[in-house]
Amino acid sequence: MNPESLKYSDEHEWVGESNGVYVVGITDFAQEKLGDITYVELPAIGRKLARGEEAAIVESVKAASDVFAPVSGTVVEVNYTLENDPGLINRDPFGRGWIFKLKDINAAEYDELMTYIAYRAFCQGES
Amino acid sequence: MKYTPLYPVHEERGAKIVDFAGWALPLQFSGALAEHVQVRDRVGVFDCSHMGEFLVNGPRAIEALGSLTVADLPGLPPGRCRYTALLNETGGIIDDMVVLRLDETRLFVVTNAGPLDQVAEILTALPGVENLSDQTAKIDVQGPLSREVLLGLGCETIRSLAYWTGSETTCLGTACRVTRGGYTGELGYELFLPVDTAVRVWNRLLEDPRVAACGLAARDTLRVEMSYPLSGQDFGPDTTPLEAGMERFIHWDHVFPGRERMIRARDTGDYARLVPVVSLDRRSPRHGFDLQVGDRPVGVVTSGTYGPSLGTGVGLARVTPDVAISGTRLKAGPRSLELEVVAPPAYRKGTCRMNVMDKDAAP
Numbered sequence: 001m002n003p004e005s006l007k008y009s010d011e012h013e014w015v016g017e018s019n020g021v022y023v024v025g026i027t028d029f030a031q032e033k034l035g036d037i038t039y040v041e042l043p044a045i046g047r048k049l050a051r052g053e054e055a056a057i058v059e060s061v062k063a064a065s066d067v068f069a070p071v072s073g074t075v076v077e078v079n080y081t082l083e084n085d086p087g088l089i090n091r092d093p094f095g096r097g098w099i100f101k102l103k104d105i106n107a108a109e110y111d112e113l114m115t116y117i118a119y120r121a122f123c124q125g126e127s
Numbered sequence: 128m129k130y131t132p133l134y135p136v137h138e139e140r141g142a143k144i145v146d147f148a149g150w151a152l153p154l155q156f157s158g159a160l161a162e163h164v165q166v167r168d169r170v171g172v173f174d175c176s177h178m179g180e181f182l183v184n185g186p187r188a189i190e191a192l193g194s195l196t197v198a199d200l201p202g203l204p205p206g207r208c209r210y211t212a213l214l215n216e217t218g219g220i221i222d223d224m225v226v227l228r229l230d231e232t233r234l235f236v237v238t239n240a241g242p243l244d245q246v247a248e249i250l251t252a253l254p255g256v257e258n259l260s261d262q263t264a265k266i267d268v269q270g271p272l273s274r275e276v277l278l279g280l281g282c283e284t285i286r287s288l289a290y291w292t293g294s295e296t297t298c299l300g301t302a303c304r305v306t307r308g309g310y311t312g313e314l315g316y317e318l319f320l321p322v323d324t325a326v327r328v329w330n331r332l333l334e335d336p337r338v339a340a341c342g343l344a345a346r347d348t349l350r351v352e353m354s355y356p357l358s359g360q361d362f363g364p365d366t367t368p369l370e371a372g373m374e375r376f377i378h379w380d381h382v383f384p385g386r387e388r389m390i391r392a393r394d395t396g397d398y399a400r401l402v403p404v405v406s407l408d409r410r411s412p413r414h415g416f417d418l419q420v421g422d423r424p425v426g427v428v429t430s431g432t433y434g435p436s437l438g439t440g441v442g443l444a445r446v447t448p449d450v451a452i453s454g455t456r457l458k459a460g461p462r463s464l465e466l467e468v469v470a471p472p473a474y475r476k477g478t479c480r481m482n483v484m485d486k487d488a489a490p
Contacts (some may be wrong), residue, residue, distance in 0.1 A: 035155065035158070035159055035344065036158050036159045036160040036161075038160075038409055038411065038433035038435075039408075039409035039410050039411065039433065041410075059409075059410060059411055059433065060433075061159040061160065061344055061347075061348060061432055061433055062159075062344070063413070064411070064413065086409070087160070090158075
């Protein structure tokens with residue numbers, strides 16, 4: 001996905017919308033910080049997530065990190081490829097390294113997420 | 128922050144730099160996993176110039192140092208290396224060290240960066256000990272092809288070096304000391320060089336397409352897979368060598384601090400064990416995870432990471448003696464990660480002990 005058309009949380013998740021389905025992953029900035037990713041624990045399909053809830057776990061050589069739901073919604077699909085190839089998140093964080101997809105999201109929460117430009121400024125403040 | 132002579136070169140290469148015991152060192156160059164595989168399959172070079180080096184001159188100094196360690200240093204034959212531990216008054220480990228017997232009268236001692244100030248104070252208080260740390264750069268050349276790479280650069284003296292031996296030599300146009308060892312589990316050599324030659328030697332090594340620069344992250348996954356403990360993390364001043372898995376390095380027939388206490392522990396078997404653990408999938412144990420069998424606390428994870436060559440999590444753990452048995456299952460950490468105790472080393476395919484003379488004989 002084109003990073004410029006995505007929305008961002010302050011926990012470094014991205015959300016991309018296509019046909020009412022919201023794809024979630026972690027950003028290039030986040031994968032760079034984590035280093036080589038070695039394990040991903042995916043959420044169960046059908047799980048209802050509240051905004052900020054722990055949705056997935058990403059482990060790197062260095063540490064384990066939670067991936068939070070950037071908006072409330074229901075998990076409709078997960079990226080099983082990551083179970084055998086977690087490094088996809090390092091290689092293609094905005095594409096084939098997506099983690100899960102949500103439906104029935106909270107639109108107000110989605111609108112509150114950062115734009116690409118706002119997120120870029122946010123990262124500059126963090127590094 | 129302290130800088131090694133290779134720091135500018137690392138920066139130029141775009142290494143990710145971290146603070147390790149007050150030193151600015153490369154965490155990774157291309158990536159931890161790629162560098163790990165590089166060392167297991169080909170050759171990686173590591174900048175270990177932050178480590179400490181000492182020269183011990185004369186039988187009195189050798190004897191004096193020996194009495195502070197668990198090793199029989201006066202009995203160490205020339206050309207041989209020994210892994211040992213420097214002890215405090217109660218037999219706790221101040222630091223682990225590698226000692227090379229250069230000749231009848233001199234030892235070369237290699238120590239870690241973390242406790243270096245304390246170690247230097249103790250060692251230089253002995254008669255005839257010189258601290259060479261500031262004038263010595265250390266480059267580790269590690270991997271199954273390391274011997275071919277060094278021979279290709281004309282470093283002939285390494286040809287006949289057996290595992291855990293070393294010598295004083297000239298290599299790549301500079302006087303240096305070489306040991307065949309390292310902390311990765313692969314065939315490898317540690318080069319101790321004058322600081323002003325480090326950049327030239329480092330760059331020469333990297334001209335070989337089989338060689339890549341590697342950082343601390345890969346060094347950690349490599350040593351944890353080999354179940355090698357890290358000073359200050361898997362053991363410290365409150366840990367005896369027995370409790371650090373060093374029993375086979377203890378020479379009992381000499382006087383050293385904490386000896387009586389360690390003999391009692393050895394004979395009763397009542398002491399904590401440092402054991403390798405592996406997870407059953409890709410999840411990693413982490414430093415500080417508590418360990419349980421059923422509801423009973425049995426210890427703590429001291430090192431934990433993902434083991435790229437094992438394909439599972441791997442670590443070291445300090446546990447009660449009753450669970451220090453291969454095959455024992457433990458629950459670790461807040462999410463009850465399942466671990467299994469295994470015999471060291473967790474990774475068994477390393478080439479470090481390879482008989483290189485057989486290699487020459489092969490067609």
